[in-house]
Amino acid sequence: MNKEPLHRVSARLAAIAPSATLAVDAKAKALKAEGKPVIGFAAGEPDFPTPRNIVDAALQATEDPANYRYSPTPGLLPLRQAIAERTGGVDASQVLVTNGGKQAVFQACAAVVNPGDEVLLPSPYWTTYPETIQLAGGTTVPVEGRFDNGYKVTVDQLEAVRTERTIALIFCSPSNPTGSVYTLEETRAIGSWALEHGIWVITDEIYEALVYDDQQATPILEAVPELANQTIVLNGVAKTYAMTGWRVGWMVGPTDIIKAATSLQSHSTSNVNNIAQRAALEALTGPQNAVVDMREAFDRRRKLIVDMLRQIPGFEVPVPEGAFYVFPRITGVLGREIGGVVPRTSAELAEIFLDQALVAVVPGEAFGTPGYLRLSYALSDEDIVEGLTRLQNLLS
Known part of the structure; x- marks a missing residue:
């Protein structure tokens, strides 16, 4: 039997x-x-x-036999350099190119969250965040972004739920699903609070280029540069360049975190499709x-x-x-x-x-x-x- x-x-x-x-x-x-x-x-x-110049760069890349082979897991060096320049103040060694933004979210949580850790998650939140926290063994602690405050959370709200098990905060501005944008002052206050209490910030900036009415989406590391050693920046080409199907995202962070996430990716997907990486390079460096x-x-x-x-x-x-x-x-x-x-x-x-x-x-x-x-x-x-x-x- x-x-x-x-x-x-x-x-x-x-x-x-x-x-x-x-x-x-x-x-x-x-x-x-x-x-x-x-x-x-x-x-x-x-x-x-997808803009024509990006598609043309991909077509041209199909003619280069180098793109038919494995490439370094962290990503093609020219692309990582372009991402580093776009992010500002970082080296290409601090960049890991991922298979879309979701892989970047998953690997960021996997890199810093241990079983039993708590991750503060402002709500409304993107559906993928709590699932990646759970996969890493962490516990999601929702923090309500109230309707009357434009769906944004405050430092007082974050401090009210902080415990000795709080390891990270996921920060998304501009926000999916609300479209809210934190001001420079709000971003600086949250970043300074995280710095004071030794809390990792996983900041999703994939909608950074889509702001309106003279609003500015201030990156949290621009608001609080001292936070660099405990911040992971997530981004990608999907939303800004209409490249959702190309599956190119990235994470930027301290070298030890990027090294650990690269090891994980080397055993899961290895390098991102080389043709898509060449297209992403054109997206970042070509006409805007x-x-x-x-x-x-x-x-x-x-x-x-x-x-x-x-x-x-x-x-x-x-x-x-x-x-x-x-x-x-x-x-x-x-x-x-x-x-x-x-x-x-x-x-x-x-x-x-x-x-x-x-x-x-x-x-x-x-x-x-x-x-x-x-x-x-x-x-x-x-x-x-x-x-x-x-x-x-x-x-x-």
């Missing part, structure tokens, strides 16, 4: 939830494949094509006019989506200052009958939108904040108008 294994899936992986944003996007795309006119506000993905054009389009769409959402009774809609998301509070809609159904949660409301209006949004539960919705405005003006007109009609 064959004996069954002691268990099928490890407890470590069984505890990990799939990405809620990708799940909603996958369902929307499946409905589209069936011929249904779904409007998707779920994915955090620019709808623009496409970035300006995309930001202007996002700004126009930002104003459009906020205006249309504010016309829906029960929606409270702050104006996002960065990224390409809007995060309205929708508790005023819950408990009302909509198309014969009474939603009690934002998750139920999102299901109604998809089922009855063919509009895909992500409920706040995915970001640790029930009672809210995230809508991306990284889609065409026409789709924004069509999708929100459907919601206005459904809720009128």
Whole structure:
């Protein structure tokens, strides 16, 4: 008789939830494949094509036989030098090129978090953060970014939950999912607090180029340079250059951390695709006019989506200052009958939108904040108008 294994899936992986944003996007795309006119506000993905100069650099790289071989795990030296220059004040040896931003997040947590450590995580938060903390054996300590404070946390809030087990803070500005941007003063205060208490800062700056209304997204190391020895900077080309599918991110940090993360990557994925690295090098060092054009389009769409959402009774809609998301509070809609159904949660409301209006949004539960919705405005003006007109009609 064959004996069954002691268990099928490890407890470590069984505890990990799939990405809620990708799940909603996958369902929307499946409905589209069936011929249904779904409007998707779920994915955090620019709808623009990758700029032509970047694509041409990749095509040229396919003709170089050197790119057909393994390359150094940390990344191609010219790319690491370009990242170091962009980050400022660091050496190429402090850079590790990763397979997208998610690998950078995972490896940053793996590098500094031990079992039992606590990681402070401002909410609303990107869905991947708590899962990577858990995989590293840490405990997520949510810190609520309140609606009336633009979804941003304060030093007083962080200090209130700090314990002897607090090892790190994840900091994201501009924010996914809210679009909030911390001011220089706010960033400096948080960085100084982390420095005082010996807390690692894992700062996700992947939306750094997408800010509006004369806002400035100040890197935390620019605000507090003394924090460099306990900060890991995460970034990538996905959002700024419409390169989500190219899968090139990076982490920048102290040499011992980068060395440890490089060892981990050498046993998991090794080097990032060489063609994609060459494309990323062109993105960072080539013309930046496409970035300006995309930001202007996002700004126009930002104003459009906020205006249309504010016309829906029960929606409270702050104006996002960065990224390409809007995060309205929708508790005023819950408990009302909509198309014969009474939603009690934002998750139920999102299901109604998809089922009855063919509009895909992500409920706040995915970001640790029930009672809210995230809508991306990284889609065409026409789709924004069509999708929100459907919601206005459904809720009128």
